[in-house]
Every structure is written in C-alpha cells, then in structure tokens.
Amino acid sequence: MTQTAKQITDASRLPSAEGLRRRALRHPGHWIGGAVIVALLALLVRSFATGNIQWAVVGEFLTAPTIIRGFGWTLMITAAALVLGIVLGFVFGMMRLSANPVMRGTAALYVWIFRGTPVLLQLLIWFNIALVFPTLYIPGLIDAKMVAVVTPFVAAVIGLGVNEGSYLTEVVRGGIQSVDRGQVEAAHTLGMTPVQTMRRIILPQTIRMILPVLGNSAAGMLKFSSLAATISMTEMLNAAQRIYFINGAVIELLFVCAIWYLAGTTVLSVIQYYLERHFGRSTVVGARPSRGLRSFFKTREA
Numbered sequence: 001m002t003q004t005a006k007q008i009t010d011a012s013r014l015p016s017a018e019g020l021r022r023r024a025l026r027h028p029g030h031w032i033g034g035a036v037i038v039a040l041l042a043l044l045v046r047s048f049a050t051g052n053i054q055w056a057v058v059g060e061f062l063t064a065p066t067i068i069r070g071f072g073w074t075l076m077i078t079a080a081a082l083v084l085g086i087v088l089g090f091v092f093g094m095m096r097l098s099a100n101p102v103m104r105g106t107a108a109l110y111v112w113i114f115r116g117t118p119v120l121l122q123l124l125i126w127f128n129i130a131l132v133f134p135t136l137y138i139p140g141l142i143d144a145k146m147v148a149v150v151t152p153f154v155a156a157v158i159g160l161g162v163n164e165g166s167y168l169t170e171v172v173r174g175g176i177q178s179v180d181r182g183q184v185e186a187a188h189t190l191g192m193t194p195v196q197t198m199r200r201i202i203l204p205q206t207i208r209m210i211l212p213v214l215g216n217s218a219a220g221m222l223k224f225s226s227l228a229a230t231i232s233m234t235e236m237l238n239a240a241q242r243i244y245f246i247n248g249a250v251i252e253l254l255f256v257c258a259i260w261y262l263a264g265t266t267v268l269s270v271i272q273y274y275l276e277r278h279f280g281r282s283t284v285v286g287a288r289p290s291r292g293l294r295s296f297f298k299t300r301e302a
Helices: 003-013 015-025 027-051 055-062 065-096 101-115 119-126 150-175 181-189 193-231 236-247 248-280 291-297
Strands: 135-138 142-145
Touching: 003 150, 015 101, 027 119, 055 119, 055 248, 065 248, 101 150, 119 150, 119 193, 150 193, 181 193, 193 236, 193 248, 236 248
Parallel strands: none
Antiparallel strands: 135 142
C-alpha cells in the first residue's frame, strides 16, 4: 500500500465534522445543570403548594368585584400616565435638541428635577399640592379649590406620567440623534420644511428604535401604579389592602394582586412583540407583519 493510499485510509477512519459536533453536544454538565434547575423549581412549587397559604381564598378573591374594579383603575392609571409620559418625553426630547438655549435649559431642568427625585416622593407632593396652591385660578377658565381638582387619580396620573416623561426625554433625544444626518440633509434638499422632516423622516425612525423601551415603560408603569395606594387611590393593591385588613388573609390577597399584575404585563409583552414586528418589518429580512396589525394600522405594502 502506498503512502498516499494509507493516508486516505487513515483519514476515512477519522470522525466527520458532524460527528464531532454531535459528540460535543453530549456534555454531562448540561444534563446535570438542567436536572438541578428542575429539582429547584419542583421544590419551590411544592413549598408554595404545601405552605400556609389558603389557595381557596386566592381563587375566591381572584374574581372578586372589588379586585376587578381596582384592576380597572390600575389600567386607567397606567394608560393615562403612559400617554402623558410619552407626550412629555417627545416634547422635552425635541426641546433638548433645540437651538434655543432657553428651551434646552428648561428641558434639562425638567429631567434633572424629576429624574433625580423618587417617584413616591413626587406622588406625595402632587397629592398634597393644595397645601402650596389652595386654589386653581385661570382667568376666564377655571376657579376651583385645588383639593377638588387634584384628586388621588389625577395626582397618580400626573406624578407617574411626569416622572416617566423625564426618563423618556433622554430616550427620545438619543433616538432622534441616532437617525442618519444624511437623510435629514436629503429631505432639506428635496424642499421639506423642518416640521415635515421631523414628521416624515425623523419621528417614524425614532419610534421604531425606541419601541422596545416604550414597551418596557408600559410594563413598568403597570407595576408602578401600585404606588398610588399610598395616596388613597382605590387601585388594585389598595383594594386588596382594604380586604385583608378585615379578613386577615394578607398573603392570599397579595398573591391575587401578583397574578393580575403578571397577567397584565404578559398581555403588554405580547402587544409589544407584535408592534415591534409590525414597525420593524422593513428592516428585518424575512419578517412577515401580522395581518391583524396591518389592517388595524391600515398600512399598504409597496
């Protein structure tokens, strides 16, 4: 047998690349790690199942009218505060990039104050704002007591929305600055005004880039709405507290709230996923937008 034939024979006995890859995947550490995680999860589930928790009470109050009504207030606070935060974020985000130093300074001051103080403190200040301004007087429009105007719901919406807007201001500013300057110059060359350039070129791309952050903000706002319980707003956590102060089922009512918060954040995560897929369909190769969203936004493919 020649040297070349011997080399070919020896090479044929070597395992193929596919075989090496398959063998590499058979690592005992993967199975051991997976088994440990499953065992810990089973132990955790067993601990809660056999712990001193009256699960029948959890199921009873999961659909209690008071809890459902409180969750409705939670959703309204979340939606209103998120809209306010987004509007303020875009307004002050564009002000941060303004050529006017007064507008830039005002936006920077807004971010510095509301991002630098705790949101709970801001809620308490808004709830007690009547101690500073007893009446709300706008000539020819309104003349009323501040206590009647800034209710717990209004204080919760303003406090959470203004605080969220201070964070979204920096997000929007970064999104606008990430848009290619060449596109802006091309729009100006085509005769677009600054407003048209912002509306047709910059904002659509900014929204697509910051959409994941907005989705996280929505989920965070749903959870932060529980802070409204501290200012006597009858949202879900406050409703649960009112119940367990009477029947003593503290942990059961807290688990009821946890289940509803998990359900709400799960729905928001699904909505975020489809919105990202819809707005990102032009940038992701092979992505197919949802038909429901396509009909909802009434968009047309080119």
